[in-house]
Amino acid sequence: MTDTPAYLQDAKSLLSADGFATSNVWYHGTSSALLTSIKEKGLNRSGDRDSNKKVVDTMKTIGGSYQESVQPVFLTQSKELAYIWASKTVKKRSVRFEGDEMPVVFQITLDEDTNKKVKTDVGAASMIMIGHDDYMDQLAQVYKANGFDAPVIDPMTADRMDYVNKLGLAYIDTNIASDCLQLVTE
Numbered sequence: 001m002t003d004t005p006a007y008l009q010d011a012k013s014l015l016s017a018d019g020f021a022t023s024n025v026w027y028h029g030t031s032s033a034l035l036t037s038i039k040e041k042g043l044n045r046s047g048d049r050d051s052n053k054k055v056v057d058t059m060k061t062i063g064g065s066y067q068e069s070v071q072p073v074f075l076t077q078s079k080e081l082a083y084i085w086a087s088k089t090v091k092k093r094s095v096r097f098e099g100d101e102m103p104v105v106f107q108i109t110l111d112e113d114t115n116k117k118v119k120t121d122v123g124a125a126s127m128i129m130i131g132h133d134d135y136m137d138q139l140a141q142v143y144k145a146n147g148f149d150a151p152v153i154d155p156m157t158a159d160r161m162d163y164v165n166k167l168g169l170a171y172i173d174t175n176i177a178s179d180c181l182q183l184v185t186e
Contacts, residue, residue, distance in 0.1 A: 003087075004080050004083045004084070005083070005186075007184075007185075007186045008079040008080055008082075008083045008105060008184065009079075009080050010078055010079045010080055011078055011080045011081075011142050011143075011145070011146050012146050014077060014078055015142070015143065015146050015148060016148075017148060018165065018166075019151065019162070019165035019166035019167075019168075020076075020077050020078055020081075020164075020165060020166070020168050021077065022077045022164065022165070023077070024109060024110045024111070024112065024115040025077070025107060025108070025109050025110075026075040026076065026077060026107075026108045026110065026118065026170070027075065027076050027077070027078060027079050027081070027082035027105055027106065027107055027108065027184070028043055028073065028074065028075055028076075028082055028085075028105070028106045028108060029076075029081075029082035029083055029084065029085035029086025029087070029088075029089065029103060029104070029105050029106075030085075030086055030089050030103075030104060030106070031086065031089045031090045031093050031101045031102070031103070031104065032090075032101050032102040032103070032104050033093065033099065033101045035104060035183070038106065038178070038181065039178055039181075039183075040178065041178065042175055042176050042177045042178040042179075042180070042181060043073045043106070043108070043175065043176040043181065044073070044175045044176075045070050045071055045072055045073055045173065045174070045175060072119075072171035072172060072173040072174075073171060073172050073173075073174070073175070073176055074121070074169075074170070074171050075108065075118060075170045075171060075172060076168040076169065076170060077164070077168060077170070078142075078168050079105050079107075079184055080142055081139070081142070081168040082105040082106075083103055083105055084135065084138050084139075086103030086104055086105055087103045088135075089103070090102065090103050104183060104184075105183075105184040106181045106182065106183055106184065107181070107182045107183075107184050108176055108180055108181055109180055109182070110172075110176075110180060114172075114174070114180075117172050117173070117174060118164075118170050118171070118172050119170060119171055119172070119173070120160050120161055120162075120163045120164035120165075120169070120170055121163050121164065121167075121169035121170055121171050122160050122163050124163055124167060124169045125155035125158075125163075126155075128153055128155050129155050136150075139151075139167060139168070151166040151167065153166065153167065
């Protein structure tokens with residue numbers, strides 16, 4: 001059983017033996033510390049500017065070089081999976097920032113043309129191969145809680161659509177305007 005709040009547990013309505021259903025509605029999980037900025041500016045690629053600045057400052061301090069790259073906006077078709085990523089974001093930020101940040105989930109409704117720009121996140125293959133991330137364990141709990149066996153993905157032979165359909169991993173390489181977003185609340 002996961003620690004996902006009940007109002008975010010939507011896998012039971014999305015999950016089948018084929019994986020998670022998709023539509024033009026997506027979700028993004030993040031930290032409550034970013035709420036004001038997201039509500040004003042939307043979701044921007046490489047959007048956690050404060051965290052990015054801390055990394056750059058740390059690299060300068062130790063004399064290392066750091067080339068900041070522009071990351072896409074990561075999406076999933078499930079509030080439940082977005083909450084997992086929001087919790088990871090809060091944990092990651094807690095190393096660099098003090099405060100009582102909480103996981104939050106945004107619903108993103110895309111028009112038909114923008115929705116066509118959503119891509120399956122095959123970059124997650126490294127996460128599966130290395131095995132250092134507990135996302136796959138958490139995903140297995142979601143599958144099990146809903147009566148399904150966890151997906152087994154071989155990154156070398158998997159269909160690229162398995163990353164979005166079975167793992168709930170997608171992205172869009174464009175900023176998302178605030179008028180497409182809605183904070184998911186009870």
